[in-house]
Amino acid sequence: MTQDLTEKLSNAQIAWRAAQDIADGAYVNLGIGFPEMVARFQPEGREAVFHSENGILGFGKAPPEGQEDWDLINAGKKAVTLNPGAAFFHHADSFAMVRGGHLDVAILGAYEVAQTGDLANWSTGPKGVPAVGGAMDLVHGAKRVAVITEHVTKKGQPKLVERCALPLTGVGCVTRVYTSLAVVDIENGRFVLREKLPAISFDDLQSLTGAILHCPGPVADLIVPEL
Amino acid sequence: MDKTLPSLTEAVAGIEDGAVVMVSGFGGSGAPIELMHALIDRFRATGSPGNLTVINNNAGNGQVGIAAMIEQGMVAKIICSFPRSANSRAFIEKYQAGEIALELVPQGTLAERIRAAGAGIPAFFTPTAYGTELAQGKQIQEFDGRPYVMERWLKADVALIKAELGDRMGNLTYRMAARNFAPIMAMAAARTIAQVSRIVAPGGIEPEAVITPGIFVDGVVAVAEPVQEEDLNRAEAHHP
Numbered sequence: 001m002t003q004d005l006t007e008k009l010s011n012a013q014i015a016w017r018a019a020q021d022i023a024d025g026a027y028v029n030l031g032i033g034f035p036e037m038v039a040r041f042q043p044e045g046r047e048a049v050f051h052s053e054n055g056i057l058g059f060g061k062a063p064p065e066g067q068e069d070w071d072l073i074n075a076g077k078k079a080v081t082l083n084p085g086a087a088f089f090h091h092a093d094s095f096a097m098v099r100g101g102h103l104d105v106a107i108l109g110a111y112e113v114a115q116t117g118d119l120a121n122w123s124t125g126p127k128g129v130p131a132v133g134g135a136m137d138l139v140h141g142a143k144r145v146a147v148i149t150e151h152v153t154k155k156g157q158p159k160l161v162e163r164c165a166l167p168l169t170g171v172g173c174v175t176r177v178y179t180s181l182a183v184v185d186i187e188n189g190r191f192v193l194r195e196k197l198p199a200i201s202f203d204d205l206q207s208l209t210g211a212i213l214h215c216p217g218p219v220a221d222l223i224v225p226e227l
Numbered sequence: 228m229d230k231t232l233p234s235l236t237e238a239v240a241g242i243e244d245g246a247v248v249m250v251s252g253f254g255g256s257g258a259p260i261e262l263m264h265a266l267i268d269r270f271r272a273t274g275s276p277g278n279l280t281v282i283n284n285n286a287g288n289g290q291v292g293i294a295a296m297i298e299q300g301m302v303a304k305i306i307c308s309f310p311r312s313a314n315s316r317a318f319i320e321k322y323q324a325g326e327i328a329l330e331l332v333p334q335g336t337l338a339e340r341i342r343a344a345g346a347g348i349p350a351f352f353t354p355t356a357y358g359t360e361l362a363q364g365k366q367i368q369e370f371d372g373r374p375y376v377m378e379r380w381l382k383a384d385v386a387l388i389k390a391e392l393g394d395r396m397g398n399l400t401y402r403m404a405a406r407n408f409a410p411i412m413a414m415a416a417a418r419t420i421a422q423v424s425r426i427v428a429p430g431g432i433e434p435e436a437v438i439t440p441g442i443f444v445d446g447v448v449a450v451a452e453p454v455q456e457e458d459l460n461r462a463e464a465h466h467p
Contacts (some may be wrong), residue, residue, distance in 0.1 A: 133309040
């Protein structure tokens with residue numbers, strides 16, 4: 001894997017692309033860390049309501065430093081503010097929203113995604129202290145589960161694979177992957193390429209992907225603004 | 228009926244060695260720091276209660292609250308979803324030394340197991356964790372063509388929770404997202420002790436505003452201006 005990946009999307013650009021698919025009126029859960037960036041790129045004129053597992057619907061931006069209220073935090077335990085129309089609820093109600101199929105979209109990070117839609121994003125193996133949080137609930141609860149990720153690992157290994165080698169978060173749960181190079185759907189146990197960066201050839205993209213990329217329809221250019 | 232308790236010392240007096248203790252809070256928000264520190268003080272003075280099983284979303288942060296209970300050696304087992312925090316050294320050291328047991332539970336399953344215990348439901352089925360190592364050894368059953376994992380209720384001897392307003396009947400309100408696990412833990416424990424910022428007369432909480440009805444609460448103790456775990460950790464505080 002020696003391809004020059006200087007032509008790839010930044011994390012912010014991947015988050016921007018994922019945000020374009022969030023409809024007006026959607027209830028959305030964003031995973032801790034990188035996926036939280038998606039909230040910054042809500043398209044103009046669309047109103048989404050963001051869910052935080054600890055018990056908030058409708059949280060907003062981080063408060064200015066020094067104005068944090070530590071009873072008002074998100075799932076990543078960072079201070080947030082509330083948007084008008086926000087609501088608080090207890091943890092079982094919060095996960096009833098997740099597990100009862102009430103969330104429209106969950107956007108998560110990944111170590112690996114398999115062509116079957118299996119996701120590995122919670123454990124890198126038996127070393128260290130395991131921690132799972134709400135990921136296993138989200139992947140089986142939200143109506144649509146999408147992943148945002150680099151296309152390959154820091155060592156250049158594919159993150160889109162035939163079968164996950166790492167411990168699974170969920171089986172057959174992911175339906176769309178936004179990567180630093182492409183937008184790939186998962187349909188009927190295979191990867192379907194929808195968009196790719198114009199600068200990368202299909203063959204190069206395929207060589208960076210651990211399973212066959214199918215192209216049953218047109219592949220659009222993945223075009224994202226400078227951010 | 229008067230569920231108010233005169234002091235934190237009396238509030239934590241009945242907790243026995245080997246008890247299963249639910250502790251409210253998600254990270255620092257809603258953590259009943261003063262109740263936990265009273266429990267630590269009792270342990271340091273009397274050697275009891277030890278060998279506790281603690282149920283919380285996390286496994287402590289810094290050197291206060293649950294982390295301080297772990298440091299003191301009061302905790303034999305943690306049941307939680309996310310034991311890593313900004314500073315979870317207290318837990319990690321004991322865990323890696325094999326001195327504390329961990330039962331890792333997906334967060335929604337944790338909440339639902341607690342809720343189920345409160346509602347008298349001994350087991351339920353969920354798709355969460357199906358096909359993962361956290362479902363190993365658990366019964367799988369198909370409903371309408373989809374596989375589900377059977378999970379058991381999760382009860383406790385005692386719940387220590389933090390609320391905002393309380394009255395002598397045990398009715399409680401909570402402050403913002405500090406509510407998190409407290410209402411369901413109050414339902415699931417044989418005995419629920421709430422620290423509240425202020426005790427009001429019955430009727431002082433509008434019936435429509437009651438979040439935890441007093442039937443789920445056994446003791447209410449006033450802690451005006453409670454500390455926040457996050458503030459303590461930023462100040463690198465420790466207890467004792």
